[in-house]
Amino acid sequence: MTGININKNSVILAVLVVLLLLLPMVVTKPYYLHVIIICLLWAYLASCWNIIGGFAGQLSLGHGIYTAIGAYITVILFNTFGLSPWLGLFVGGGAAILLSLMIGYPTFGLRGAYYALATVAISEGIVVLLNNTGSIGRFTVGGAEGLIVKSVGSSAAAFQFNSKIPYYYIVLIMLFLIIFIAKWIKESKLGYYLVALREDEDAAAAMGINVRHNKLIAGAISAFFTALGGVFYAMLIRYLEPNAIAGASMSTQMVFLAIVGGSGTVLGPVIGGILLALISEIIRFYLGGQLMGLHLFIYGMIVLLMIIYQPRGIIELFEKIGRRFSRKHNDEGGRSGAEDPSGA
Template sequence: MNSPAKSAITKPPKSKAPPVTYLLATVALLSLLFAFPQIVDSPYTLHMMILIFLSIILGESWNILGGYTGQYSVGHAAYFGTGAYTTMMLMQYAQVPPWLGVWVGVAVAIIVALAIGSICFRLRGPYFVLASIAAAEIIRLTALNVKSFTNGAEGILATDIPPLKLGAILITDFSSKLPFYYTGLILVLLTILMTWLVQHSKLGYCLQAIREDQDAAHSLGINLTLHKNIALIISAAFTSTAGSFYAVYIGFIDPTSVLSLDMSVQIVLICIIGGIGTIFGPVAGAIILVPLSEALRSNMIAQGLFKAGLVGEESSIGIFLKDNLAHSHVLIYGILVVVVILFMPEGVLGFISKFVHGKTRRGVS
């Protein structure tokens, strides 16, 4: 009954020139984002924005392999960690500045990706997922145990970042959050552009065909191994860039923070929550997940309940909540994720567009 409406959601008509209003809105949004640090100078807000940027980059990168090609890798921490470790180790042990180290990180991540891909892409469906987890765990355990090389569980602490100079002109010395904000923003725009280019190219058609039905795609002349590996290389390269960015921004990495299964799952969740296989799904996912996890971590829910007067701060329930809610943020986070997956199988973005579309349709008829 509602299949024509569905078609309009899942496949918007081929866009011609974007209408002026869209163009204006985009320009306005972009200038707002670029002016944002001038308007808001709270370091915490900037920190949150940078974390959101990081999540968007990770989500968009994963989306190429998971969302468009349908290869649900739950081992993207491998590429994130590779980027982080390569950049950090070059900076600390060999005094290579990070803006050069990041390229080495990308190169190493591509090599790692090809090694993992050549093994894991022999498998399909859930077996591929398990293999991708195993591959990432191998890298984490290696980083943990080869202490002479990676400093093991102690991790690597960045002492100071060399200033970025163009000739004699000092561009930035990385003493504030500003350079990270702009670097993150530019990386976000690049990954979105990359996703757009992939979606509107022959490559995008081939990847989506593989996602829909591998055998059908194969019979239509699509080289499965080649295209899966291309998707993986693009995905790994951008994930590695995000890893380098994270390492330099936070200034400390260890196997648990950049190579763990938690990290891999986080990356997947950004897309699942926002909407898989769409350009702006990961953006929506990041905007929801980052503040949510931050609010839960800082016990904002208990504080909110106290402020609203729903629960007395000194009552037994209040004390219980104050003591336990912050520790159980992972549990609450998990429940929310389950709820979203159950009730919004196409992600928040899919849910909203369905809702909006349903309304207008009812309005018309």
């Protein structure tokens, strides 16, 4: 049964990949492609958050600081020295890792909400800092007015393209990469350790797991890839505004998408990210101009309903449908599927 299933799944996967690769040929309007890029970026960011928030169960409410630090450092290095964003993103990503260790080291040893509180406090602090820092020495930060990415026309080396198509393929590769990494973590010793410490820290420690160490590793991986998302955002929009890139809306959005999609699973945050971002964009498109905030209100209601009626995430709904489908085709397909928590 599993053999058939794997084959069926890989066929579905292959078809999906081909469709995604061909998408820009069908969707030719830049606006629609832009919306799709944003959806994929949210799916990517939710998957990044999921590594520390879902697998390890550490509620980070300040992941916006990692998108911000990645984006700002890369853009400042590019604007000041002309350093290619492709290289700058490693500096930004490295800085995000350092920041995650600085937040994690003192708080991961504690129980309860301390980590969540620390992430909120630090992210609020960083938004204020960014809003009030015009420049540091010769580095222009931009303050509340924001920071514009120096335009050099279409240049692959400078991560700047006039067409949306390259951005689409870049974000698609990023999304595949993070799905691959999430799957690899989930199946590895690290993944087992993260879920174990999420379920019970004392029992995990008694079984030889260095709880703080493993949380720090998960936090660093999550921070690095979140920072890359920030760099992509910066090069796509070419304008950084503190509240947008580091603010609470950025941070909480990642959490929402991952939880609504199914935190702790590999594909949940991807599904949540694409679906919710799409819904949000559609509502904004049709209702955005009518009544101030109406689209946000409706979006909030949808999130609320999903959390009430599908608390384990949309992914569970997909799994149920998939299971019913395979059961219909195969009589023995009951138990092992029903009891497997790793699912997707």
